Amino acid sequence: MTPVTSPVGLIGPDELLIFLMQVGLLLLCALLLGRLTQRLGMSAIVGELCAGVLVGPSLLARVAPGLSDWLLPRDTAQFHMLDAVGQVGVLLLVGITGIHIDLRLVRRRGVTAARISLAGVVIPLGLGVAVGLLLPDSLVPGSADRSTFALFLGVAMGVSAIPVIAKTLMEMRLLHRNIGQLILCAVTVDDIVGWLLLSVVSAMATTGVRTGNIALSIGCVAAVVAVAVLARPLVRTALRAADRSDSRRDGGVTVTLVVILVLLAAAATQAMKLEAVFGAFVCGIVISSCGTLNPARLAPLRTTVLSFLAPLFFATAGLRMDLTALAQPTVLLAGLGVLVTAILGKFAGAYLGARLSRLGHWEALALGTGMNARGVIEVIIAMAGLRLGVLSAEMYTVIVLVAIVTSVMAPPLLRLTMARVEQTAEERLREESHEVEKVRNAGGTA
Secondary structure, X not given: OOOOOOOOOOOOHHHHHHHHHHHHHHHHHHHHHHHHHHHXXXXXXXXXXXXXXXXXXXXXXXXXXXXXXXXXXXXXXXXXXXXXXXXXXXHHHHHHHHHOOOHHHHHHOHHHHHXXXXXXXXXXXXXXXXXXXXXXXXXXXXXXXXXXXXXXXXXXXXXXXXXXXXHHHHHOOOXXXXXXXXXXXXXXXXXXXXXXXXXHHHHHHXXXXXXXXXXXXXXXXXXXXXXXXXXXXXXXXXXXXXXXXXXXXXXXXXXXXXXXXXXXXXXXXXXXXXXXXXXXXXXXXXXXXXXXXXXHHHHHHHHHHHHHHHHHHHHHHHHOOOHXXXXXXXXXXXXXXXXXXXXXXXXXXXXXXXXXXXXXXXXHHHHHHHHOOOHHHHHHHHHHHHHHOOOOHHHHHHHHHHHHHHHHHHHHHHHHHHOOOOOOHHHHHHHHHHXXXXXXXXXXXX
């Protein structure tokens, strides 16, 4: 009797073993180093990226090349399995970020936040493009158009990171302060603009820098936003139905629905030659704007993404960093130039926008300090640039280092600047109400 064979090749036992070892060891390193960096007052993402650096070409490949070749073989199919898990993780992470965006806060502080965010994006974006045009040809991939490379670098310089900044403000008990809320609001606008720009530049990298292609890309972005607005009633109805289903029995219908919506939205924008993360982010905002989602329903998803999938993605991102490239004088000087440009550009933009909004000197410095943290978003942009062939391995390493350095800088500088900003009576009342709410919630939980 002829044995029945599968029409699709199955993963071999050796490949499965290597994949499981990769996931297990990367997660272990990410957990340990993430906790260590948190104890040192830094974001966990710093340790999670360092986990990949330790296991990647920067260290393990030099200390134990045999072990490195076995654990991280050159076979692209083997590495793509790890990549696939990381990509699902980052899409869900971006979706959750969109869900947690407070649109009411944006509406309340919209004009001031928009002014600060505009200056905080335009100035570092312009400086980043200028640096991208001046960098030596050896740092630009041969297949990449110089103008697309420069625009991509500019977008990376212009963004901020909501997760890192929000976590920093919470840990430093600054969310009740006016400046804390304004930072969060301006960064929200920053991120929305950043994802829009990333989608357009990514489409340019795919279709080429031509007037017609650029116009088509902008039209696609506008179409995504229009469809998102029109889809809100349908999404709201689906979320209500899922919530009713979860209320009747102990199920995860809401979690499953949110995952489906985020992944399908990501697939839609990917099919339009925009970045998949753009679709995930827009979908998260749509879910948030419906106002019908019970946050408690998403607790299992948040735990899975933040404790498993996201750390694995950042560790995988760290694998692609090769710090030995910094031994080359050209790469080192370029890295220092990009880092200084990123920091000064963001500080100058946010400071100028704040001063134009009639905020004080120290308040403006605090805004610049908070918005300077790049963290998660810049790593995602760097990964997109590497995948599209816009960034070389050396420039990828430089941009991820900028994300790490700016995320490490934020807490101590924010503490220093906010110490000079006097707390108002309104802020004290807001802090007291937060404390009362916390005590009430704790009592309810008990």
